[in-house]
Amino acid sequence: QVQLVESGGGVVQPGRSLRLSCAASGFAFSGYAMHWVRQAPGKGPEWVALISFDGSNKLSADSVKGRFTISRDNSKNTLYLQMNSLRAEDTAVYYCARDVRGYSFFDYWGQGTLVTVSS
């Protein structure tokens, strides 16, 4: 069965960096675009970034552009999110999610990893 397992979250000071990982299993990871979606406490989800199946195309939200970088390693079935210059407003649960048909909606989600940016 499809599984997405995020890791790497934690408490970090403003301005510092963190790298999230998402280990995928149960499907042909290299054949799917993948996304990061975050959800701040008590808020709706917010799309963060996407990467094409082969890593050649990337897109991100304006709120993270220039600070966050999405990447993938298809040999390891793993998705990454490098987060630099973190701000308090980046505090959220971060989910990796599988794309459907290249249309940027999501049929499988991980359980999420909490990132808290606080001094």
Added chain:
Amino acid sequence: EIVMTQSPATLSVSPGERATLSCRASQSVSSNLAWYQQKPGQAPRLLIYDTSTRATGIPDRFSGSGSGTEFTLTISSLQSEDFAVYYCQQYDNWPFPFGQGTKLEIK
């Protein structure tokens, strides 16, 4: 940028009754609209995509309708497991925003 607005914010309905949730887009998103269900401590779960297509394993008491800017999720006969928060999401245009959610609670 497209803004998604859901109403009402909270909906109180008795088990066995019908629930109707609304989602409005600030500009047309064609039929590129999905609905998700989220329970406390869990990730969102895809219910409906392409406005009216049920995702795999979703019971037929869930149905979606609409087009352009106005969309509706209907749950025909509420079961106890349906009480949750529901989000709509448009995927017609970057940055693929979600609505703020409708909390469906037991009356």
